[in-house]
Amino acid sequence: MNWPGLISHYQPYLPVTEKTPRLTLQEGNTPLVHLAHLSKDLGIELYAKVEGANPTGSFKDRGMVMAVAKAVEDGSKSIICASTGNTSAAAAAYAAKAGIRAIIVIPNGKVALGKLAQAIMYGAEIVEIEGNFDEALAMVRKISETAPVTLVNSVNPYRIEGQKTAAFEICDQLGAAPDVLAIPVGNAGNISAYWKGFKEYNEEKQTGLPKMYGFEAEGAAAIVKGEPIANPETVATAIRIGNPASWNLATAARDESEGKIESVTDAEILEAFQLIARKEGVFAEPGSCASIAGVLQQVKNGSIKKGSKVVAVLTGNGLKDPQTAISQIEYNPVVLPNDENVIIDYIKGVVNE
Ligand code: F0G
Secondary structure, three states, rough: OOOOOOHOOHHOOOOOOOOOOOOOOOOOOOOOOOOHHHHHHHHOOEEEEEEOOOOOOOOOHHHHHHHHHHHHHHHOOOOEEEOOOOHHHHHHHHHHHHEEEEEEEEOOOOOOOHHHHHHHHHHEEEEEEEOOOHHHHHHHHHHHOOOOOOEEEOOHHHHHHHHOOOHHHHHHHHOOOOEEEEEEEEOOOOHHHHHHHHHHHHHOOOOOOOOEEEEHHHHHHHHOOOOOOOOOOOOHHHHHHOOOOOOOHHHHHHHHHHOOEEHHHHHHHHHHHHHHHHOOOOOOOOHHHOOOOOOOOHOOOOOOOOOEEEEEEEEEEHHHOOOHHHOOOOOOOOOOOOOOOHHHHHHHHHOOO
Protein backbone atom coordinates (compact mmCIF):
# COMPACT_ATOMS: atom_id res chain seq x y z
CA MET A 1 0.00 0.00 0.00
CA ASN A 2 1.19 3.48 -0.78
CA TRP A 3 0.82 5.16 2.62
CA PRO A 4 -1.26 8.33 2.12
CA GLY A 5 -0.21 10.11 5.34
CA LEU A 6 -2.11 10.70 8.56
CA ILE A 7 -4.89 13.03 7.48
CA SER A 8 -6.11 10.72 4.73
CA HIS A 9 -5.54 7.46 6.59
CA TYR A 10 -7.12 8.47 9.90
CA GLN A 11 -9.71 10.92 8.55
CA PRO A 12 -12.67 9.37 10.45
CA TYR A 13 -10.84 9.91 13.75
CA LEU A 14 -9.64 13.46 13.04
CA PRO A 15 -11.33 16.87 12.94
CA VAL A 16 -11.09 16.95 9.16
CA THR A 17 -13.63 18.62 6.85
CA GLU A 18 -13.94 18.69 3.07
CA LYS A 19 -12.10 21.99 3.17
CA THR A 20 -9.11 20.65 5.12
CA PRO A 21 -6.14 20.42 2.75
CA ARG A 22 -4.76 16.89 2.47
CA LEU A 23 -1.32 18.13 3.46
CA THR A 24 1.27 15.38 3.90
CA LEU A 25 4.94 14.47 3.88
CA GLN A 26 3.80 10.87 4.42
CA GLU A 27 4.20 11.09 8.18
CA GLY A 28 3.07 8.28 10.48
CA ASN A 29 3.04 4.51 9.89
CA THR A 30 6.32 4.25 11.83
CA PRO A 31 7.96 0.94 12.81
CA LEU A 32 7.28 -0.88 16.05
CA VAL A 33 10.54 -2.72 16.63
CA HIS A 34 10.83 -5.67 18.99
CA LEU A 35 13.86 -5.09 21.24
CA ALA A 36 14.81 -8.74 21.57
CA HIS A 37 18.05 -8.40 23.56
CA LEU A 38 16.66 -5.98 26.12
CA SER A 39 13.47 -8.02 26.39
CA LYS A 40 15.51 -11.07 27.31
CA ASP A 41 17.70 -9.18 29.77
CA LEU A 42 14.72 -7.56 31.49
CA GLY A 43 12.28 -10.48 31.38
CA ILE A 44 9.60 -8.42 29.61
CA GLU A 45 8.31 -8.12 26.05
CA LEU A 46 9.71 -4.75 24.98
CA TYR A 47 9.00 -2.83 21.77
CA ALA A 48 10.11 0.59 20.54
CA LYS A 49 7.78 2.87 18.59
CA VAL A 50 10.41 4.45 16.35
CA GLU A 51 9.09 7.96 15.79
CA GLY A 52 12.45 9.07 14.44
CA ALA A 53 11.32 7.43 11.20
CA ASN A 54 8.92 10.33 10.54
CA PRO A 55 9.78 12.75 7.71
CA THR A 56 11.52 15.35 9.91
CA GLY A 57 12.80 12.70 12.33
CA SER A 58 10.40 13.11 15.25
CA PHE A 59 6.83 12.49 16.42
CA LYS A 60 6.11 16.19 15.98
CA ASP A 61 5.19 15.58 12.34
CA ARG A 62 1.97 13.86 13.42
CA GLY A 63 0.69 16.89 15.25
CA MET A 64 2.16 19.44 12.91
CA VAL A 65 0.52 18.09 9.76
CA MET A 66 -2.88 18.56 11.43
CA ALA A 67 -2.07 21.95 12.96
CA VAL A 68 -0.72 23.36 9.68
CA ALA A 69 -3.55 21.90 7.58
CA LYS A 70 -6.12 23.49 9.90
CA ALA A 71 -4.21 26.79 9.92
CA VAL A 72 -4.33 26.82 6.11
CA GLU A 73 -8.02 25.85 6.15
CA ASP A 74 -8.67 28.84 8.42
CA GLY A 75 -6.83 31.17 6.02
CA SER A 76 -3.69 31.68 8.10
CA LYS A 77 -0.52 32.72 6.27
CA SER A 78 1.91 32.33 9.20
CA ILE A 79 2.48 29.91 12.05
CA ILE A 80 4.56 30.47 15.18
CA CYS A 81 5.97 28.19 17.87
CA ALA A 82 8.44 28.02 20.72
CA SER A 83 10.62 24.94 20.60
CA THR A 84 13.46 22.93 22.03
CA GLY A 85 14.10 21.97 18.38
CA ASN A 86 11.85 19.24 17.06
CA THR A 87 8.62 21.23 16.99
CA SER A 88 10.42 23.97 15.08
CA ALA A 89 11.83 21.50 12.54
CA ALA A 90 8.37 20.04 11.92
CA ALA A 91 6.70 23.46 11.81
CA ALA A 92 9.26 24.69 9.31
CA ALA A 93 8.89 21.63 7.07
CA TYR A 94 5.08 21.60 6.96
CA ALA A 95 4.92 25.38 6.50
CA ALA A 96 7.30 24.98 3.54
CA LYS A 97 5.12 22.23 2.08
CA ALA A 98 1.96 24.31 2.61
CA GLY A 99 3.53 27.48 1.24
CA ILE A 100 3.14 29.57 4.39
CA ARG A 101 5.59 31.23 6.76
CA ALA A 102 6.99 29.62 9.94
CA ILE A 103 8.35 31.74 12.77
CA ILE A 104 10.20 29.79 15.42
CA VAL A 105 11.43 30.99 18.81
CA ILE A 106 14.16 28.86 20.34
CA PRO A 107 16.54 29.00 23.32
CA ASN A 108 19.92 30.22 22.15
CA GLY A 109 22.62 27.53 22.38
CA LYS A 110 20.23 24.82 23.64
CA VAL A 111 18.93 23.35 20.40
CA ALA A 112 20.65 20.23 19.02
CA LEU A 113 22.60 20.83 15.85
CA GLY A 114 20.54 18.65 13.51
CA LYS A 115 17.32 20.40 14.53
CA LEU A 116 18.79 23.83 13.96
CA ALA A 117 20.07 22.72 10.56
CA GLN A 118 16.55 21.60 9.66
CA ALA A 119 14.96 24.92 10.61
CA ILE A 120 17.57 26.74 8.52
CA MET A 121 17.14 24.44 5.52
CA TYR A 122 13.32 24.51 5.54
CA GLY A 123 13.53 28.31 5.53
CA ALA A 124 11.96 29.22 8.87
CA GLU A 125 12.20 32.70 10.36
CA ILE A 126 14.42 31.89 13.35
CA VAL A 127 14.43 33.94 16.56
CA GLU A 128 16.89 32.81 19.22
CA ILE A 129 16.21 34.16 22.70
CA GLU A 130 18.53 34.38 25.67
CA GLY A 131 16.04 32.42 27.70
CA ASN A 132 14.62 28.93 28.00
CA PHE A 133 11.74 27.09 26.31
CA ASP A 134 9.19 28.03 28.97
CA GLU A 135 9.97 31.72 28.48
CA ALA A 136 9.79 31.34 24.70
CA LEU A 137 6.42 29.60 24.97
CA ALA A 138 4.98 32.33 27.20
CA MET A 139 6.13 34.87 24.62
CA VAL A 140 4.66 33.17 21.54
CA ARG A 141 1.37 32.50 23.33
CA LYS A 142 1.08 36.22 24.01
CA ILE A 143 2.13 37.24 20.49
CA SER A 144 -0.40 34.90 18.88
CA GLU A 145 -3.23 36.58 20.81
CA THR A 146 -2.76 39.83 18.92
CA ALA A 147 -0.68 39.16 15.78
CA PRO A 148 -2.14 37.38 12.70
CA VAL A 149 -0.20 34.16 13.29
CA THR A 150 -1.41 30.72 14.32
CA LEU A 151 0.21 29.17 17.40
CA VAL A 152 1.27 25.57 16.66
CA ASN A 153 2.66 24.48 20.02
CA SER A 154 0.83 21.54 21.60
CA VAL A 155 -1.58 23.93 23.34
CA ASN A 156 -3.12 24.01 19.83
CA PRO A 157 -5.68 21.16 20.11
CA TYR A 158 -5.04 19.98 16.52
CA ARG A 159 -1.52 19.01 17.57
CA ILE A 160 -2.89 16.56 20.13
CA GLU A 161 -5.38 15.22 17.57
CA GLY A 162 -2.60 14.40 15.11
CA GLN A 163 -0.30 12.94 17.76
CA LYS A 164 -2.96 10.57 19.14
CA THR A 165 -2.66 8.52 15.93
CA ALA A 166 0.55 6.91 17.21
CA ALA A 167 -1.54 5.11 19.83
CA PHE A 168 -3.83 3.79 17.07
CA GLU A 169 -0.82 2.44 15.20
CA ILE A 170 0.56 0.67 18.28
CA CYS A 171 -2.79 -1.07 18.85
CA ASP A 172 -2.91 -2.14 15.20
CA GLN A 173 0.72 -3.30 15.23
CA LEU A 174 0.34 -5.35 18.42
CA GLY A 175 -3.29 -6.36 17.91
CA ALA A 176 -4.16 -4.61 21.20
CA ALA A 177 -2.82 -1.97 23.57
CA PRO A 178 0.32 -3.00 25.54
CA ASP A 179 0.33 -3.38 29.33
CA VAL A 180 2.59 -0.34 29.73
CA LEU A 181 3.30 2.64 27.47
CA ALA A 182 6.57 4.35 28.44
CA ILE A 183 7.09 7.87 27.12
CA PRO A 184 9.35 10.89 27.70
CA VAL A 185 7.62 13.94 29.17
CA GLY A 186 8.64 17.50 28.36
CA ASN A 187 5.82 19.93 27.72
CA ALA A 188 3.49 16.95 28.37
CA GLY A 189 1.49 17.16 25.14
CA ASN A 190 2.50 13.75 23.82
CA ILE A 191 1.57 11.68 26.87
CA SER A 192 -1.81 13.43 26.79
CA ALA A 193 -2.21 12.71 23.07
CA TYR A 194 -1.37 9.00 23.43
CA TRP A 195 -3.83 8.60 26.27
CA LYS A 196 -6.57 10.27 24.21
CA GLY A 197 -5.71 7.96 21.30
CA PHE A 198 -5.78 4.78 23.40
CA LYS A 199 -9.13 5.74 24.91
CA GLU A 200 -10.72 6.58 21.55
CA TYR A 201 -9.46 3.40 19.88
CA ASN A 202 -10.62 1.32 22.82
CA GLU A 203 -14.13 2.77 22.54
CA GLU A 204 -14.19 2.07 18.82
CA LYS A 205 -12.38 -1.28 18.68
CA GLN A 206 -12.04 -2.58 22.27
CA THR A 207 -8.23 -2.57 22.05
CA GLY A 208 -7.78 -2.15 25.83
CA LEU A 209 -5.87 0.49 27.78
CA PRO A 210 -2.22 0.58 28.87
CA LYS A 211 -0.80 2.02 32.05
CA MET A 212 0.83 5.31 31.07
CA TYR A 213 4.39 5.65 32.40
CA GLY A 214 5.82 9.13 31.73
CA PHE A 215 9.44 10.05 32.38
CA GLU A 216 10.85 13.54 32.95
CA ALA A 217 14.55 14.36 33.12
CA GLU A 218 15.56 14.82 36.75
CA GLY A 219 16.75 18.40 36.27
CA ALA A 220 13.47 19.30 34.60
CA ALA A 221 11.04 17.14 36.57
CA ALA A 222 8.36 19.69 37.43
CA ILE A 223 5.46 17.22 37.53
CA VAL A 224 7.39 14.76 39.71
CA LYS A 225 8.41 17.55 42.11
CA GLY A 226 4.96 19.11 42.05
CA GLU A 227 6.12 22.62 41.13
CA PRO A 228 7.51 24.48 38.12
CA ILE A 229 11.30 24.62 37.79
CA ALA A 230 12.63 28.07 36.91
CA ASN A 231 15.94 26.90 35.44
CA PRO A 232 15.56 23.37 34.09
CA GLU A 233 18.77 21.59 33.07
CA THR A 234 19.39 18.27 31.36
CA VAL A 235 21.60 16.75 28.69
CA ALA A 236 18.33 15.85 26.95
CA THR A 237 17.67 19.33 25.55
CA ALA A 238 14.42 18.15 23.88
CA ILE A 239 12.79 17.84 27.31
CA ARG A 240 14.56 20.73 29.04
CA ILE A 241 11.22 22.18 30.16
CA GLY A 242 10.35 23.47 33.64
CA ASN A 243 6.66 24.31 33.38
CA PRO A 244 4.81 21.85 31.13
CA ALA A 245 1.81 23.40 29.37
CA SER A 246 -0.24 20.16 29.44
CA TRP A 247 0.54 19.43 33.09
CA ASN A 248 -3.09 18.69 34.08
CA LEU A 249 -3.76 16.49 31.06
CA ALA A 250 -0.60 14.50 31.81
CA THR A 251 -1.48 13.87 35.45
CA ALA A 252 -5.01 12.91 34.34
CA ALA A 253 -3.51 10.37 31.91
CA ARG A 254 -1.33 9.02 34.71
CA ASP A 255 -4.18 8.76 37.22
CA GLU A 256 -6.87 7.43 34.88
CA SER A 257 -4.54 4.73 33.56
CA GLU A 258 -3.12 3.88 37.02
CA GLY A 259 0.31 4.74 35.68
CA LYS A 260 3.20 6.85 36.90
CA ILE A 261 5.22 9.94 36.11
CA GLU A 262 8.78 9.57 37.40
CA SER A 263 12.18 11.10 36.70
CA VAL A 264 15.37 9.69 35.23
CA THR A 265 18.84 11.13 35.72
CA ASP A 266 21.07 12.32 32.90
CA ALA A 267 23.34 9.35 33.63
CA GLU A 268 20.39 6.96 33.20
CA ILE A 269 19.37 8.71 29.97
CA LEU A 270 22.88 8.45 28.53
CA GLU A 271 23.15 4.80 29.52
CA ALA A 272 19.87 4.01 27.73
CA PHE A 273 20.97 6.12 24.73
CA GLN A 274 24.03 3.93 24.30
CA LEU A 275 22.32 0.67 25.21
CA ILE A 276 19.60 0.73 22.55
CA ALA A 277 22.08 1.74 19.86
CA ARG A 278 24.62 -0.97 20.77
CA LYS A 279 22.23 -3.78 21.69
CA GLU A 280 19.34 -3.13 19.34
CA GLY A 281 20.66 -1.09 16.43
CA VAL A 282 18.26 1.75 17.17
CA PHE A 283 19.68 5.27 17.38
CA ALA A 284 17.32 7.64 19.16
CA GLU A 285 18.07 11.12 20.48
CA PRO A 286 18.81 11.50 24.22
CA GLY A 287 15.40 12.96 25.13
CA SER A 288 13.72 9.93 23.56
CA CYS A 289 15.77 7.59 25.67
CA ALA A 290 14.11 8.80 28.85
CA SER A 291 11.47 6.18 28.00
CA ILE A 292 13.98 3.32 27.87
CA ALA A 293 15.80 4.63 30.96
CA GLY A 294 12.44 4.69 32.71
CA VAL A 295 11.63 1.12 31.71
CA LEU A 296 14.99 -0.08 33.06
CA GLN A 297 14.34 1.76 36.33
CA GLN A 298 10.77 0.52 36.74
CA VAL A 299 11.61 -3.11 35.94
CA LYS A 300 14.43 -2.93 38.48
CA ASN A 301 12.16 -1.57 41.23
CA GLY A 302 9.44 -4.11 40.44
CA SER A 303 6.79 -1.65 39.28
CA ILE A 304 6.83 -3.15 35.76
CA LYS A 305 6.22 -6.85 36.29
CA LYS A 306 8.13 -9.63 34.53
CA GLY A 307 6.32 -10.81 31.43
CA SER A 308 4.67 -7.41 30.80
CA LYS A 309 4.20 -6.19 27.26
CA VAL A 310 5.82 -2.74 27.16
CA VAL A 311 6.06 -0.17 24.37
CA ALA A 312 8.67 2.58 24.78
CA VAL A 313 8.18 5.60 22.55
CA LEU A 314 11.41 6.73 20.92
CA THR A 315 10.30 10.22 20.05
CA GLY A 316 13.21 11.48 17.92
CA ASN A 317 16.01 10.27 15.65
CA GLY A 318 19.54 9.97 17.02
CA LEU A 319 20.94 11.94 14.09
CA LYS A 320 19.21 15.04 15.44
CA ASP A 321 21.88 15.40 18.10
CA PRO A 322 25.26 14.11 16.93
CA GLN A 323 27.08 16.43 19.34
CA THR A 324 25.78 14.68 22.44
CA ALA A 325 26.69 11.29 20.97
CA ILE A 326 30.23 12.41 20.28
CA SER A 327 30.80 14.43 23.44
CA GLN A 328 29.07 12.22 26.01
CA ILE A 329 29.89 8.71 24.88
CA GLU A 330 33.42 7.43 25.29
CA TYR A 331 35.09 7.22 21.91
CA ASN A 332 38.75 6.47 21.28
CA PRO A 333 39.48 6.64 17.55
CA VAL A 334 42.46 4.69 16.36
CA VAL A 335 44.62 6.72 14.00
CA LEU A 336 47.05 4.64 11.95
CA PRO A 337 49.60 5.56 9.31
CA ASN A 338 48.49 5.17 5.70
CA ASP A 339 50.23 1.80 5.44
CA GLU A 340 48.30 -1.29 4.31
CA ASN A 341 50.31 -3.76 6.39
CA VAL A 342 49.90 -1.81 9.58
CA ILE A 343 46.16 -1.49 8.97
CA ILE A 344 45.73 -5.18 8.09
CA ASP A 345 47.61 -6.22 11.22
CA TYR A 346 45.45 -3.96 13.33
CA ILE A 347 42.17 -5.25 11.84
CA LYS A 348 43.27 -8.88 12.17
CA GLY A 349 43.90 -8.15 15.83
CA VAL A 350 40.36 -6.77 16.22
CA VAL A 351 38.56 -9.66 14.47
CA ASN A 352 40.59 -12.24 16.40
CA GLU A 353 39.82 -10.65 19.76
N1 F0G B 1 10.99 13.75 22.95
C1 F0G B 1 11.45 14.62 22.05
C2 F0G B 1 12.49 14.16 21.10
C3 F0G B 1 10.94 15.94 22.02
O1 F0G B 1 11.40 16.79 21.11
C4 F0G B 1 9.96 16.32 22.95
C5 F0G B 1 9.43 17.68 22.97
C6 F0G B 1 9.52 15.36 23.86
C7 F0G B 1 10.05 14.09 23.84
C8 F0G B 1 8.49 15.65 24.89
O2 F0G B 1 7.21 15.72 24.35
O3 F0G B 1 6.67 18.02 25.06
O4 F0G B 1 4.90 16.47 24.24
O5 F0G B 1 5.98 16.10 26.45
N2 F0G B 1 9.86 18.60 22.25
C9 F0G B 1 9.26 19.92 22.12
C10 F0G B 1 9.92 20.70 21.00
C11 F0G B 1 9.08 20.66 23.37
O6 F0G B 1 9.91 21.93 21.02
O7 F0G B 1 10.43 20.08 20.08
P1 F0G B 1 6.12 16.63 25.06
